[in-house]
Amino acid sequence: MTELSSTAVDTAMRRALQLAALGPVTGTNPRVGCVILAPNGMTLAEGWHRGAGTAHAEVDALSSLSPGQARGATAVVTLEPCNHTGRTGPCAEALIDAGIARVIYSVADPGVNSGGGAETLHAAGVAVEAARLLTEGEAFLVRWLTANRLSRPFVSLKWAASLDGRTAASDGTSQWITGSAARQRVHEQRAASDAILVGTGTVIADNPSLTARGDGDELLGAQPLPVVIGERGIPTDARLHGHPRGVRETGTRDLTVVLTELFAEGIRSVYVEGGPTLASAFVAAGLVDEYLVYLAPVLIGGAGPRQLAIGDIGVATIGDARRLQIEAVEMLGADLLLTARPAATPPPVSPAPAVAADSPPATGPATGFDPAPASASASASTHERTPNVHRNY
Numbered sequence: 001m002t003e004l005s006s007t008a009v010d011t012a013m014r015r016a017l018q019l020a021a022l023g024p025v026t027g028t029n030p031r032v033g034c035v036i037l038a039p040n041g042m043t044l045a046e047g048w049h050r051g052a053g054t055a056h057a058e059v060d061a062l063s064s065l066s067p068g069q070a071r072g073a074t075a076v077v078t079l080e081p082c083n084h085t086g087r088t089g090p091c092a093e094a095l096i097d098a099g100i101a102r103v104i105y106s107v108a109d110p111g112v113n114s115g116g117g118a119e120t121l122h123a124a125g126v127a128v129e130a131a132r133l134l135t136e137g138e139a140f141l142v143r144w145l146t147a148n149r150l151s152r153p154f155v156s157l158k159w160a161a162s163l164d165g166r167t168a169a170s171d172g173t174s175q176w177i178t179g180s181a182a183r184q185r186v187h188e189q190r191a192a193s194d195a196i197l198v199g200t201g202t203v204i205a206d207n208p209s210l211t212a213r214g215d216g217d218e219l220l221g222a223q224p225l226p227v228v229i230g231e232r233g234i235p236t237d238a239r240l241h242g243h244p245r246g247v248r249e250t251g252t253r254d255l256t257v258v259l260t261e262l263f264a265e266g267i268r269s270v271y272v273e274g275g276p277t278l279a280s281a282f283v284a285a286g287l288v289d290e291y292l293v294y295l296a297p298v299l300i301g302g303a304g305p306r307q308l309a310i311g312d313i314g315v316a317t318i319g320d321a322r323r324l325q326i327e328a329v330e331m332l333g334a335d336l337l338l339t340a341r342p343a344a345t346p347p348p349v350s351p352a353p354a355v356a357a358d359s360p361p362a363t364g365p366a367t368g369f370d371p372a373p374a375s376a377s378a379s380a381s382t383h384e385r386t387p388n389v390h391r392n393y
């Protein structure tokens with residue numbers, strides 16, 4: 001088998017990630033891309049997954065080749081080929097049947113049913129390499145991976161505030177803090193989520209429609225399910241009753257119950273747009289994966305309890321503050337959008353053992369951090385089926 005250059009493989013993986021991004025952002029299935037390379041490095045075929053019930057990326061790519069054309073080729077895939085017969089057959093079998101000699105993938109499939117494709121390929125004599133461009137692969141799939149590892153939807157919490165941190169004036173008015181570009185981005189973020197979550201307080205105070213709309217106020221093609229969290233019922237004349245998806249009232253404040261039920265229904269991403277009470281409850285429970293903070297160049301002032309984005313989150317002393325890391329900063333018209341994630345928790349620091357000056361150097365296995373190789377030939381032992389803990393979550 002001719003060895004492809006590392007650059008050719010990385011280029012193919014980046015292309016596969018671009019192809020994956022053509023798939024739908026919402027729904028239960030991951031976005032996956034695949035590039036099939038000839039032994040000389042030439043691209044033979046490309047494919048991507050277009051959503052539940054359609055061909056997986058590998059099968060999509062293979063479908064454009066004539067019989068025997070994939071023999072001896074390398075498949076570069078963003079996610080470990082699945083091992084699972086669902087609405088479509090297992091990709092690992094399709095690759096074996098097509099005569100693929102080598103599979104290089106980025107992210108391991110954490111699925112209990114779908115995982116295990118690497119072992120199947122390896123057992124059939126296919127060379128397998130895992131974790132290629134793993135950082136990029138995991139970042140691309142973060143919503144799907146987080147949802148599947150935690151068995152709850154990926155949670156984005158959004159708020160819009162003035163530069164002095166107020167989300168409303170002292171009389172409760174809060175509309176139009178940000179400008180049209182920021183508001184349009186909110187609609188796009190809604191459309192890219194499976195559900196929008198608000199508390200009963202926001203529905204009663206603002207009577208929102210919670211639809212995803214374009215800049216001409218038209219409904220966008222994708223409409224997330226509106227979910228109202230809280231014990232109270234919403235008014236019978238609430239605008240939400242006219243939502244194209246209907247409205248879900250939970251009748252409970254238990255966020256874990258709500259998220260677990262939504263996950264069971266196939267919801268993998270939620271966009272929390274509630275008021276300060278619901279937002280604080282999500283933060284306090286450690287259930288926020290991504291913060292989307294819109295900041296407008298305006299000062300509102302005041303000290304009302306409903307004027308802040310979040311209230312009590314259980315932080316009494318600065319050492320307990322929730323540390324975040326900023327992932328992106330974007331100007332939208334005159335406003336700023338900050339995207340932040342919970343900061344990685346540093347590993348506990350154990351006191352260094354006292355070492356005598358003439359002690360010989362340690363010879364045993366290194367303790368503590370054990371970096372995985374950037375690429376490793378897969379074998380049954382290198383593929384753990386237990387869900388990984390993502391470094392940011």
Ligand SMILES: NC(=O)c1ccc[n+]([C@@H]2O[C@H](COP(=O)([O-])OP(=O)(O)OC[C@H]3O[C@@H](n4cnc5c(N)ncnc54)[C@H](OP(=O)(O)O)[C@@H]3O)[C@@H](O)[C@H]2O)c1
Nearest residue numbers: 160167199201202229230231232253274275276277278281
């Ligand atoms: N600037 C912004 O981005 C933004 C966004 C949204 C809202 N707002 C403003 O926020 C204000 C409404 O504030 P709010 O805090 O009342 O709204 P909220 O957080 O949407 O709703 C609060 C209600 O949600 C229920 N709830 C659900 N889960 C809960 C939990 N785990 N813990 C506690 N309560 C829970 C409770 O009602 P039950 O008694 O029914 O359980 C609670 O009273 C409005 O003035 C609105 O304009 C601003």
